[in-house]
Amino acid sequence: MPRPGKNSYSDQKPPYSYISLTAMAIQSSSEKMLPLSEIYKFIMDRFPYYRENTQRWQNSLRHNLSFNDCFIKIPRRPDQPGKGSFWALHPDCGDMFENGSFLRRRKRFKVHRSEHLSQQQQQQTKLGLASSETAPGMGRLPQFQPYGVNGPQTTGFKHPFAIENIIGRDYKSMMASGLPLASVMHHLGYPVPSQISNMVGSMWPHVGVIDSMAPMPVSPDYGPFGVPMKSICHPGSQTMPAVPVPIKPTVSLGSISSMSGPGALPGNPIQICSPSASSLQLDQTRSVSTEGKTNSLHSVLVHS
DNA sequence: TCCTGTTTAGTTGGAG
DNA sequence: CTCCAACTAAACAGGA
Numbered sequence A: 001m002p003r004p005g006k007n008s009y010s011d012q013k014p015p016y017s018y019i020s021l022t023a024m025a026i027q028s029s030s031e032k033m034l035p036l037s038e039i040y041k042f043i044m045d046r047f048p049y050y051r052e053n054t055q056r057w058q059n060s061l062r063h064n065l066s067f068n069d070c071f072i073k074i075p076r077r078p079d080q081p082g083k084g085s086f087w088a089l090h091p092d093c094g095d096m097f098e099n100g101s102f103l104r105r106r107k108r109f110k111v112h113r114s115e116h117l118s119q120q121q122q123q124q125t126k127l128g129l130a131s132s133e134t135a136p137g138m139g140r141l142p143q144f145q146p147y148g149v150n151g152p153q154t155t156g157f158k159h160p161f162a163i164e165n166i167i168g169r170d171y172k173s174m175m176a177s178g179l180p181l182a183s184v185m186h187h188l189g190y191p192v193p194s195q196i197s198n199m200v201g202s203m204w205p206h207v208g209v210i211d212s213m214a215p216m217p218v219s220p221d222y223g224p225f226g227v228p229m230k231s232i233c234h235p236g237s238q239t240m241p242a243v244p245v246p247i248k249p250t251v252s253l254g255s256i257s258s259m260s261g262p263g264a265l266p267g268n269p270i271q272i273c274s275p276s277a278s279s280l281q282l283d284q285t286r287s288v289s290t291e292g293k294t295n296s297l298h299s300v301l302v303h304s
Numbered sequence B: 001t002c003c004t005g006t007t008t009a010g011t012t013g014g015a016g
Numbered sequence C: 001c002t003c004c005a006a007c008t009a010a011a012c013a014g015g016a
Helices: A018-028 A036-046 A054-067 A114-126 A136-140 A151-155 A163-167 A169-176 A181-187 A193-203 A229-233 A280-289 A297-303
Strands: A033-035 A071-074 A086-089
Touching: A018 A033, A018 A036, A018 A054, A018 A071, A018 A086, A033 A036, A036 A054, A054 A071
Parallel strands: none
Antiparallel strands: A033 A086, A071 A086
C-alpha cells in the first residue's frame, strides 16, 4: 500500500462509486443540480485519478446517470442556455449505501414507471415549464416530494440529506412531539444556503469546501482523498448511513439553528413540490426487488 | 464534429 | 454457487 505523502493517494482510485461521486458533485452545487460537464469538472478537480482515462470513466458516469433512477434529468430553462440538461438527485434516493461502504450500495434506487407520468406532469409544473416543453426524454422523471414528509417512515429510504439524517435523534424527538415538519425545519433554521457547503463538507470531508469548486488539498495526515477513512467508514460507535450523511450525528437542538443541511433547499425546483407518495412504498419495494434490469432477465418479467 | 444521453452486453467482485 | 451492484465497452441517436 502506498503511504500518504509519498506517492499520494490522490492518484489512486477513490473508494467511491460513480454514483457516489456524482451525488457529491450534485450536492456540492448551490442549486443541487449540475450539468454533465460540471459533474466531470467536480470529479476531476477533486480526484486526480479521474484526470486520466476520461473517456472511460465519463462514459461510465453517463451510463450511471441514465441507468440509475436516483439521478433525475432536469431540462434547462430558456434562460439557462447551454448544452445538455441538469442532473439532480432524487429526493428519495438516500440510504442506498451499505454502512461505511462507498463502493457498494445496499440496494439500487429505482422509481417505478407508473409514477413517471404523473411525476412528469408535476415536475413540469414545478419547473414552470409549459406543457409544450414536455420532452419525450422526460419519461423517466420521478416524483418529487419534500424530504422527510413520507420518506423515512413509509419508504424505508432516507435521503442522504434528509433532515433526520442531518440532525439525527433530535429531529426524531421533535417530530415525535407532534411538530409538523415545516415547523421543525423552520425551527432548525432550514435552509441556510451560506452554510450548505459546510454541511456537505462535514458529510464528505474530503471534498472540502464544496461551493468553492477548488481542487481538494491532500494532506499527508489524512487518508486517501484528504480524509481519514475511519471517519467515513467507522464513525465511532454511531451507526450511520453510508454515504451522504453528517459526520456529526449528535447535535444539540441549541446548535442546530446555526447548522444547515443541503436537504430541503429553496431554489431547487425539485424540492418544492408536494406530491402524494402514498404509492411509494409498494413501488419502491417492488422496484428494489426488480433491480438489475440489465443483469437479470427475470426482472423483466416482474416489471411487466 | 463533439458532446450528451440512452441502451445493451459483458465482466468483476462482494455478499449471502 | 447465486444474486446483484458496479464497472466497462460500445453502438447509436440527437442536438449544438
